[in-house]
Amino acid sequence: MAIGIYISKVLAIATVVMTVSSIGGIITMMIVYETERIKMNPTPPPTPNATILYPTGPPPNLRLPGNLIPERYELVLQPRLYTFVNNATNQSLIFTGNSTVYFRCVEKTKTIFLHSKQNVTDVTVKDLDNKKTINVKNTILYNNESNFLEIRLEGVLEEDGNYSLFTAFEGELLDDLAGFYMSSYKKEPSTKDDTTQMQPTDARKVFPCFDEPAMKAEFKVTIIHRFGTHALANEKATGEKPISFYCHTRPKVTRFQTTKKMSTYLLAFTVSDFHSIVSKHERVEIKTYARPEAIKAGHAKYAADITGNILAFYESKEVFGMIYPLSKLDQIALPDFSAGAMENWGLVTYRETALLYEEGVSSTSNKEWIATVIAHELAHQWFGNLVTMKWWNDLWLNEGFATYISYMGVDHIEPKWNIKDLIVLNDIQTVFQVDSLASSHPLSSNEDDVQTPSDITELFDSITYSKGAAVLRMLSDYLKDRVFMDGVKKYLQAFQYSNVVHKDLWEYLQKVKDDTVVLPVAEVMATWTMQMGYPVITINTTTGDVSQEHFLLIQPSDYNYTWHVPIKVMKEGLAPTALPTQVLAVPKERKSAFKSEDGKWVLANINCMGYFRVNYDPANWDRLIHLIYSQEIPLINRGQLIDDAFNLARAKHINVTLALRTTKYLRNDTEYIPWESALRNLDYFILMFDRSEVYGPMQVNCFFSHNHLIFPLCKYNQINAISVACSNDIEDCQKMAKKLFDNWMTNNTSNPIQPNLKATIYCQAIAAGGEKEWEFAWGKFQNTTTASEKDKLRFALSCTRKIWLLNRYLEYTLNPDKIRKMDAISTINYIARNVAGQAIAWNFVRAHWNYISLEYGGGIMSFGRLIEGVTQRFSTDFELQELRQFQSDYNEEELGSASRALEQAIERTQANIKWVKENKQTVLEWFRKESSESS
Numbered sequence: 015m016a017i018g019i020y021i022s023k024v025l026a027i028a029t030v031v032m033t034v035s036s037i038g039g040i041i042t043m044m045i046v047y048e049t050e051r052i053k054m055n056p057t058p059p060p061t062p063n064a065t066i067l068y069p070t071g072p073p074p075n076l077r078l079p080g081n082l083i084p085e086r087y088e089l090v091l092q093p094r095l096y097t098f099v100n101n102a103t104n105q106s107l108i109f110t111g112n113s114t115v116y117f118r119c120v121e122k123t124k125t126i127f128l129h130s131k132q133n134v135t136d137v138t139v140k141d142l143d144n145k146k147t148i149n150v151k152n153t154i155l156y157n158n159e160s161n162f163l164e165i166r167l168e169g170v171l172e173e174d175g176n177y178s179l180f181t182a183f184e185g186e187l188l189d190d191l192a193g194f195y196m197s198s199y200k201k202e203p204s205t206k207d208d209t210t211q212m213q214p215t216d217a218r219k220v221f222p223c224f225d226e227p228a229m230k231a232e233f234k235v236t237i238i239h240r241f242g243t244h245a246l247a248n249e250k251a252t253g254e255k256p257i258s259f260y261c262h263t264r265p266k267v268t269r270f271q272t273t274k275k276m277s278t279y280l281l282a283f284t285v286s287d288f289h290s291i292v293s294k295h296e297r298v299e300i301k302t303y304a305r306p307e308a309i310k311a312g313h314a315k316y317a318a319d320i321t322g323n324i325l326a327f328y329e330s331k332e333v334f335g336m337i338y339p340l341s342k343l344d345q346i347a348l349p350d351f352s353a354g355a356m357e358n359w360g361l362v363t364y365r366e367t368a369l370l371y372e373e374g375v376s377s378t379s380n381k382e383w384i385a386t387v388i389a390h391e392l393a394h395q396w397f398g399n400l401v402t403m404k405w406w407n408d409l410w411l412n413e414g415f416a417t418y419i420s421y422m423g424v425d426h427i428e429p430k431w432n433i434k435d436l437i438v439l440n441d442i443q444t445v446f447q448v449d450s451l452a453s454s455h456p457l458s459s460n461e462d463d464v465q466t467p468s469d470i471t472e473l474f475d476s477i478t479y480s481k482g483a484a485v486l487r488m489l490s491d492y493l494k495d496r497v498f499m500d501g502v503k504k505y506l507q508a509f510q511y512s513n514v515v516h517k518d519l520w521e522y523l524q525k526v527k528d529d530t531v532v533l534p535v536a537e538v539m540a541t542w543t544m545q546m547g548y549p550v551i552t553i554n555t556t557t558g559d560v561s562q563e564h565f566l567l568i569q570p571s572d573y574n575y576t577w578h579v580p581i582k583v584m585k586e587g588l589a590p591t592a593l594p595t596q597v598l599a600v601p602k603e604r605k606s607a608f609k610s611e612d613g614k615w616v617l618a619n620i621n622c623m624g625y626f627r628v629n630y631d632p633a634n635w636d637r638l639i640h641l642i643y644s645q646e647i648p649l650i651n652r653g654q655l656i657d658d659a660f661n662l663a664r665a666k667h668i669n670v671t672l673a674l675r676t677t678k679y680l681r682n683d684t685e686y687i688p689w690e691s692a693l694r695n696l697d698y699f700i701l702m703f704d705r706s707e708v709y710g711p712m713q714v715n716c717f718f719s720h721n722h723l724i725f726p727l728c729k730y731n732q733i734n735a736i737s738v739a740c741s742n743d744i745e746d747c748q749k750m751a752k753k754l755f756d757n758w759m760t761n762n763t764s765n766p767i768q769p770n771l772k773a774t775i776y777c778q779a780i781a782a783g784g785e786k787e788w789e790f791a792w793g794k795f796q797n798t799t800t801a802s803e804k805d806k807l808r809f810a811l812s813c814t815r816k817i818w819l820l821n822r823y824l825e826y827t828l829n830p831d832k833i834r835k836m837d838a839i840s841t842i843n844y845i846a847r848n849v850a851g852q853a854i855a856w857n858f859v860r861a862h863w864n865y866i867s868l869e870y871g872g873g874i875m876s877f878g879r880l881i882e883g884v885t886q887r888f889s890t891d892f893e894l895q896e897l898r899q900f901q902s903d904y905n906e907e908e909l910g911s912a913s914r915a916l917e918q919a920i921e922r923t924q925a926n927i928k929w930v931k932e933n934k935q936t937v938l939e940w941f942r943k944e945s946s947e948s949s
């Protein structure tokens with residue numbers, strides 16, 4: 015699944031979208047079913063006594079016993095909407111269906127364990143070999159995180175016997191984001207001013223199944239749906255026909271071809287009246303679906319244009335060298351979707367912002383995001399769908415790989431973007447932050463440590479995605495990209511339609527014959543995946559001494575970690591490739607490659623290929639700082655030197671003034687990467703000091719601040735310059751923003767603002783303005799149907815300096831009629847980001863915690879990011895005390911997937927307190943001195 019950099023990231027989700035008519039217009043309903051991932055373990059759990067259920071004690075094991083192996087499901091689903099959707103808070107939906115699962119018994123048993131979240135209305139077990147029915151004694155639905163449905167039989171299931179289990183189910187969809195959820199919105203309102211979005215009503219529903227990724231099976235799906243709608247599933251439909259002409263609702267039946275062998279978490283169905291456009295591909299039928307108006311307006315065109323191309327590229331020898339195994343590929347943009355996208359095999363689901371592009375309205379960064387998400391999800395069609403992890407503890411390999419490969423996919427279709435360089439900003443520098451905390455965690459987890467659904471949810475974090483991508487990129491470069499991809503191809507061939515653990519990949523990479531590199535891949539990679547964090551490599555260029563240690567913001571490390579570190583080095587006057595890759599696999603050694611000759615500079619970690627930071631002796635830092643903006647230093651390293659310097663200063667390896675000095679030459683540079691690296695680091699200064707007297711001299715000085723929404727592909731500096739200048743209260747700039755915005759307000763219909771500048775201009779105009787500007791933007795927000803435009807406005811609304819507006823906006827976030835549930839948490843974070851909103855956002859989150867965790871918690875992992883967002887600025891003892899109080903007010907269960915984020919927030923706050931104490935005076939003086947020099 016793809017998770018936005020700042021967009022929510024979520025779990026495995028199958029989706030049902032359906033459209034129904036009702037009073038007051040057409041309502042499109044969507045149901046999203048999130049599979050619970052409970053696991054598969056070779057050791058069977060003790061069968062509980064009839065009267066004793068797990069809730070009375072800790073569950074001994076949340077994994078299925080593994081004694082029954084599903085082979086094929088026949089699934090019939092019929093979503094029925096039976097209420098009028100005229101009362102947003104009180105609607106209900108019924109979902110009925112039945113399923114027959116054919117399975118083999120590999121170990122004699124009298125009970126069937128499988129997963130279900132609701133009672134079954136009918137159960138029949140058949141012995142297929144002897145053609146008889148086995149009576150069911152009783153069924154027990156476990157009321158705990160296991161989600162087990164236990165079926166006790168009067169007879170015995172014999173080893174090697176073939177059986178079938180029929181279940182019928184019916185359930186009301188409840189209001190809980192963790193399960194199935196349904197959301198509705200009014201389409202094309204008949205009256206002009208009717209802009210109401212119907213409140214999403216969340217609901218859950220699951221069909222009973224062996225819901226573990228290793229329990230692969232074939233699925234034959236049938237969907238009964240309303241006349242005038244069409245159904246999609248993982249495979250092609252074999253035909254549809256009405257079942258009755260007399261029935262009022264005139265349902266249709268759509269049957270689908272049996273799928274390939276696949277995991278349950280990749281199943282998806284949609285029922286909608288969406289339209290589609292076709293992509294070119296020589297063999298696969300590719301269609302992109304969206305709301306009919308969006309298709310008509312051409313918003314899916316960009317996605318459709320690139321999808322066939324990326325798919326063909328992945329099929330080519332250059333990448334997987336293997337055809338896409340299904341005959342069709344659908345992708346669909348959903349108005350409500352909590353993840354960025356989900357890679358369901360043959361039916362990929364997206365947020366609208368991840369699929370729909372409107373020329374002239376969406377920005378370049380919206381386009382970049384769309385290409386990236388599509389490239390990510392398509393990579394999963396092989397890596398994840400065809401070859402699947404055995405259990406969720408290896409999720410990082412799936413997500414890290416898809417994240418890494420997506421840069422290749424995007425580069426193939428948009429070579430001018432130089433997207434591959436941006437992995438350093440988007441993934442590596444970002445995850446370096448989290449991974450420099452002692453409360454970080456290793457990439458690999460033990461199978462046994464990942465048990466409950468919230469254990470699994472917690473894995474969907476930046477370590478899994480971004481560090482996963484970073485270490486695979488390092489390995490690929492170390493082995494040579496060709497060798498790496500050869501190994502990947504052979505691995506996919508060998509394990510297609512089955513399951514793997516990460517060591518299987520190491521073994522296949524190891525096997526690739528190559529004359530030059532023979533690496534113990536598993537051993538090398540163990541140092542990166544089993545140990546948390548990353549090293550800082552310290553080089554003394556006087557002697558050539560080089561050493562490694564665990565890099566932590568708060569020293570020292572409790573661990574004696576040593577990594578196997580491949581280091582690419584470059585020296586003044588030598589070509590970047592002149593020196594072979596150096597390997598440091600011990601804590602410390604001396605190598606001439608790192609020694610400076612005649613006072614010439616030495617640069618390590620070329621293009622930031624390695625997942626580590628580099629520190630030098632002061633003399634070498636001096637040589638490099640003077641060159642940061644020259645072409646002599648590779649572009650990526652110009653950014654990385656800045657990022658390393660600032661972070662080494664935060665961890666007290668070097669002086670903060672050395673870090674600040676790296677930015678002095680910025681005005682001479684026109685490239686995005688160095689600017690963005692500097693701005694992000696200076697952002698930290700803003701967060702730490704925008705409530706203190708340091709902020710004055712800091713503002714006078716430079717280029718500060720930017721907003722996190724902007725990641726455009728070109729004209730970076732134009733945007734940076736505007737947002738930087740504006741947020742420094744430079745009058746002209748704010749005037750300009752206000753004027754453009756005023757024009758728009760008077761004009762109302764045509765928006766004169768250039769798409770790439772919108773987020774910045776809106777934000778600045780609203781910050782400088784009052785209620786009038788806010789209300790205008792709010793009106794536009796409610797009216798626009800372009801998702802990317804909505805996101806920009808939603809962000810900009812958080813920029814007001816008026817406390818009462820911010821407070822009201824916070825209240826809106828918990829009203830799904832105003833802010834969709836999927837957007838609530840990021841909106842609160844935007845408000846917290848505003849210095850005027852910081853304190854009220856934190857108070858708001860604390861005051862509404864119970865409600866937020868109940869309504870917005872569950873499977874949605876953006877929860878952790880809520881904590882991260884609202885505590886970003888924390889840097890006082892009082893704030894630390896508040897955090898600790900908050901932590902002690904709730905138990906582990908109530909905090910759910912936010913508990914790790916809370917630990918990290920506490921650690922980060924401690925580091926901030928220390929840093930501010932130690933550096934405030936120095937920073938203040940530096941900025942005072944600089945501003946007096948420059949004025």
Ligand SMILES: *[C@@H]1O[C@H](CO)[C@@H](O)[C@H](O)[C@H]1NC(C)=O
Pocket residue numbers: 063066
């Ligand atoms: C559960 O079953 C076991 C084995 O049949 C038996 O020893 C034990 O007493 C039972 N416990 C209860 C509470 O019935």
Ligand SMILES: *[C@@H]1O[C@H](CO)[C@@H](O)[C@H](O)[C@H]1NC(C)=O
Pocket residue numbers: 101102103104
């Ligand atoms: C919806 O129904 C509930 C329960 O009947 C009621 O409390 C609520 O006021 C109704 N809401 C609206 C907007 O009519």
Ligand SMILES: *[C@@H]1O[C@H](CO)[C@@H](O)[C@H](O)[C@H]1NC(C)=O
Pocket residue numbers: 090092110111112182238
């Ligand atoms: C399964 O459900 C469908 C649709 O409700 C129904 O037509 C069919 O008869 C059911 N199958 C069985 C075996 O009950």
Ligand SMILES: *[C@@H]1O[C@H](CO)[C@@H](O)[C@H](O)[C@H]1NC(C)=O
Pocket residue numbers: 131132133155
């Ligand atoms: C399942 O049925 C039992 C017995 O009728 C009931 O007590 C329980 O609440 C039901 N569980 C659910 C989730 O509907």
Ligand SMILES: *[C@@H]1O[C@H](CO)[C@@H](O)[C@H](O)[C@H]1NC(C)=O
Pocket residue numbers: 572573574
């Ligand atoms: C770490 O290494 C040092 C020096 O080699 C040694 O004294 C210390 O005991 C080690 N600590 C741990 C936890 O292994």
Ligand SMILES: *[C@@H]1O[C@H](CO)[C@@H](O)[C@H](O)[C@H]1NC(C)=O
Pocket residue numbers: 554555556557630631632
């Ligand atoms: C580098 O090594 C030289 C020679 O041993 C030593 O004098 C100097 O202090 C070292 N520099 C650093 C920063 O450790």
Ligand SMILES: [Zn+2]
Pocket residue numbers: 015016017357390394412413416
């Ligand atoms: Zn993914």
